[in-house]
Amino acid sequence: MLKAPDHQVAGHEAGLGKLGPLIDDSGRFYKPLQGDNRGSEEVAFYESFSSNTHIPEHIRKYFPMYYGTKIMKASTGVEHPHMVLQDLTSARVNPSVMDIKIGSRTWAPDASEAYIAKCLKKDRESTSIPLGFRLSGLQVYIDDESRFYKPDRNYIRKTGPDDVRLLLRKFVSSNPSADMEIGTGSGPGPDCSLASSVYGGPNGILAQLLELKAWFEDQTIYHFYACSFLFVYEKRLGLKGAWSNAEVKLIDFAHVTDANGVIDHNFLGGLCSLTKFISDILSEIEDCTGTNGQVEL
Numbered sequence: 001m002l003k004a005p006d007h008q009v010a011g012h013e014a015g016l017g018k019l020g021p022l023i024d025d026s027g028r029f030y031k032p033l034q035g036d037n038r039g040s041e042e043v044a045f046y047e048s049f050s051s052n053t054h055i056p057e058h059i060r061k062y063f064p065m066y067y068g069t070k071i072m073k074a075s076t077g078v079e080h081p082h083m084v085l086q087d088l089t090s091a092r093v094n095p096s097v098m099d100i101k102i103g104s105r106t107w108a109p110d111a112s113e114a115y116i117a118k119c120l121k122k123d124r125e126s127t128s129i130p131l132g133f134r135l136s137g138l139q140v141y142i143d144d145e146s147r148f149y150k151p152d153r154n155y156i157r158k159t160g161p162d163d164v165r166l167l168l169r170k171f172v173s174s175n176p177s178a179d180m181e182i183g184t185g186s187g188p189g190p191d192c193s194l195a196s197s198v199y200g201g202p203n204g205i206l207a208q209l210l211e212l213k214a215w216f217e218d219q220t221i222y223h224f225y226a227c228s229f230l231f232v233y234e235k236r237l238g239l240k241g242a243w244s245n246a247e248v249k250l251i252d253f254a255h256v257t258d259a260n261g262v263i264d265h266n267f268l269g270g271l272c273s274l275t276k277f278i279s280d281i282l283s284e285i286e287d288c289t290g291t292n293g294q295v296e297l
């Protein structure tokens, strides 16, 4: 049965009369094609990416599986074309999820003046310009009783560099809460108790970002404007001996363009900046605990 995703943290949401993604119970995510060519551009990207023989296999795993398009009943109740994608959270029970839009510039060179003005405003008012990335949304699983810490969009939209640093710490903490927000709290800060197993280790988020960074330093096929990283992990308290289950994926390809033989410095800059924020968190906990990213979830 189709329904709105349980763990969507950003973007257009399905609602009464509103077009948004749907999921089914077979692990598929149906993203409706958006107007203004954005839907067809994203389909064109997935088609190109799927058939491009220059994409290394170890890089393909960072992208959702693409199963073509399908005309089906949308969240609005009317027939509409959708992209059929892998549902990146379907294998998780209580996923912690973070969407991070990469790049200090979020519009493609061929965008209209009006669209550029709209994006520029958001880029300037967010951390996109100063940091090269911004948080678009997140949820952090706490426990079965409290469920998720999920700050609302109005707060996320106003986050500055200090809030971003704090939210990246809360994402890997067992005690995230609203009263830790900058300027409001006096209690304990985020404990970062999951940082070493989620961000650190040989297959944690930092290692995955570095693998992608190596590709971005070389690839001159695409420029990924306004594309996001989706971080997903499952907090499995008490499970000893398991490797990190954290995954990094790239999503949202409505504004991808040809690279014309030039590296994607806009994306690469944001990726380096994000990598630095995450390594700083790992260095801090290493200084405090003497661990080196090997603590298990």
Ligand SMILES: O=P(O)(O)O[C@@H]1[C@@H](OP(=O)(O)O)[C@H](OP(=O)(O)O)[C@H](O)[C@H](OP(=O)(O)O)[C@H]1OP(=O)(O)O
Binding pocket: 010, 011, 012, 034, 038, 099, 101, 122, 136, 226, 228, 252, 254
């Ligand atoms: O509609 P809005 O104002 O919520 O903006 C959408 C953005 O939400 P934001 O306000 O930045 O959190 C939204 O950002 P997120 O996916 O939430 O990061 C997209 O940028 C979306 O554009 P597109 O579908 O990628 O072309 C944006 O859609 P458009 O405004 O381009 O239609």
Ligand SMILES: Nc1ncnc2c1ncn2[C@@H]1O[C@H](COP(=O)(O)OP(=O)(O)O)[C@@H](O)[C@H]1O
Binding pocket: 005, 007, 008, 009, 010, 011, 012, 013, 021, 029, 031, 064, 085, 086, 087, 088, 089, 097, 099, 137, 228, 230, 251, 252, 253, 254
């Ligand atoms: N393949 C996917 N599987 C699971 N969740 C997804 C997937 N793609 C997107 N999402 C969820 O939907 C949100 C919005 O996705 P996105 O592609 O950015 O849409 P939009 O174009 O509306 O901004 C993401 O923040 C994430 O929570």
